[in-house]
Amino acid sequence: MKSGRYVAVAAAACMGWVQGACAQAEWKLATGYGAGSFQTENIRRFAQDVQTATAARVRIAVHPNNMLVPMAGIRQEVASGAIEAGEVILSSLAAQMPLAEADSVPFIVGSYADARRLWKYQRPLIEREFARNGLVVLYAVPWPAQGLYARQPVRSTRDLRGLNMRTYNAATERIAELVGARPVQVAMTEVGQALAAGRFETMVTSSVTGAENRVSAHLKYFYAIYAWMPKNIVFLNRRAFDALAPADRDVVLKAAEAAEARGWAMSEDADRQALAQLAKEGMTVEPAPLELRQELRRYGERFSLEWLRKVPQEANLLFVPYFTGYQAASSAAAR
Template sequence: MKTALLIGSVAATLTATTLSAQDVKWRVTSDYPSKSHVGASFTAMAEELSRLTDGGFTLELNLDGSLGFKAADNFEVVRDGVVEVAETGAAALIGYEQVFGVVGLPFVAPTNDDVQRMMAIVTPEFQAAFENHDQIMIGWGTFPAVGIFGKHKMTSVEDFAGVKIRTYDSFSANAFSEVGATPVQLAWSDVVPSLSSGVIDAVLTSSVGGATIKAWDLGITDFSDIGYSTPVTLLHVSRDAFDDLPEKYQDALIQAGKVYTETNWTAAQAAIETFKAAFRENGITIHETADDALKARFGEISRQSAAEWVKQAGPKGEALFNQIQNK
């Protein structure tokens, strides 16, 4: 969906709402549910921002895709001033700046400690990349590590033969093609209709994603928790809108972005066992160990993906990746 078309379709409802230097309302867009950990993060952010400004700076939370934007639209609608705030998965931003791809490399940051360390390293580079597009990154979030929801277990190379699996970027598409699956790259909003119609029969996503769509009601019987990667979403705002704020509101927004990050991380981690319990209660079997042959194959894929990314990202990307890998 092109930004120009989006602007035309929502212009009637998206007029500027800055009423005065002390009465500011910004619009947030996200296609994640209001009851998800993303929704909780935005709610905490909005409450902190209102508290710090005595109600003078508020956020209008348009979650559940209520403005009609998909995640892939968010970068452009913030850049073009259609809305002021959005969160976008790093994987969706590779076409704008190669550096965003580093967090999507398969099996590079398999543990929570790995993810926290990686984000500490890459955040300054990500902030610089957003600045190149008239935006400011003020926070980030994660989902639990990605696994596979399917109609049988997928813990060996043979289990992937002929499986039509939803992927979400070039790395995941290549990884599962390499083990014999048929990747179908889909936005999250297209997953449920694609499962229902047979376009796909497996979904690469986190436990949060599987619970959100009630995978057990869509023919899913197994969750293979292979720790493919940890999805990272980036919280970004319009540079022009930020510059128009009084300094005290700018400071409050930066602090509220930190609250978003803290809330997101805590809520995402707390949700993991809750979701797995829901899977078991609804008949989904959880598989937590891949066999040795699949682990070895995934190791090869990880190295290949990293080498390809470094080739495209250049010397700066190579230095960043080596830092993440402690080389």
């Protein structure tokens, strides 16, 4: 009886405290990316920021490497409430929301500044789609831009004709088709082996991927063509978010804002480090030649028109303001 009274008194005392002071939110956040990825490190720092600022009322356990949920199932598991938060590459959600594919339309962005501008217009549209599925967008961070690797110098797309080009999705297959290369499907885990076997002479992927896979042993040129800059997006179950005290909700959103700014800086730093490693290993690292840039810009217009025909309403909502802003920024830079 006495112990029962103590439990009742403790419960009553807890109810009398400021909302959220006793009950802790224990969240699971699933990601398919490795523990050593800069994206995962950024998530860990976000989780720590939230825990510190809420005096541990909100704790976020980060589960990398597909250990908790395979990446393909993360969005659904978060939406259902089975887990509270997750991270996926945004373009993987294109089947459910076509707007998610916009940052993987080739040759639309030409810099981190362009990628930021695209996200500025894409974010409110993505937030609307996520909200319909009971999800809250926390932040998004891009991977370094996809560049062009080759065994021989490339001055224009004519230099790619007839070459075997490593492809891994519909976009890279379309690029190979347009430049007259032969597409060769190679998974990232098989890149080194395929290069050693001479299966391809050129590919489009990021500086980080190339550095991690030591492709400089076989490919000698890297061109910063900014083919696209895919983003990872971190999101939260709406019910879990709404269950927090208002002050703690504010903490989560502020920590997410800080994580987005930090993550973009980390991405740029990862790109610089990877490019420096490629150069140190003997690879020629340089901007794309003028003729190649002009050709790829025309391909970008073609890709965006193809995407516009596929999802006309969504594309207009995004690309009209984006390209208007792009032209304004280009004009300002030229003055």
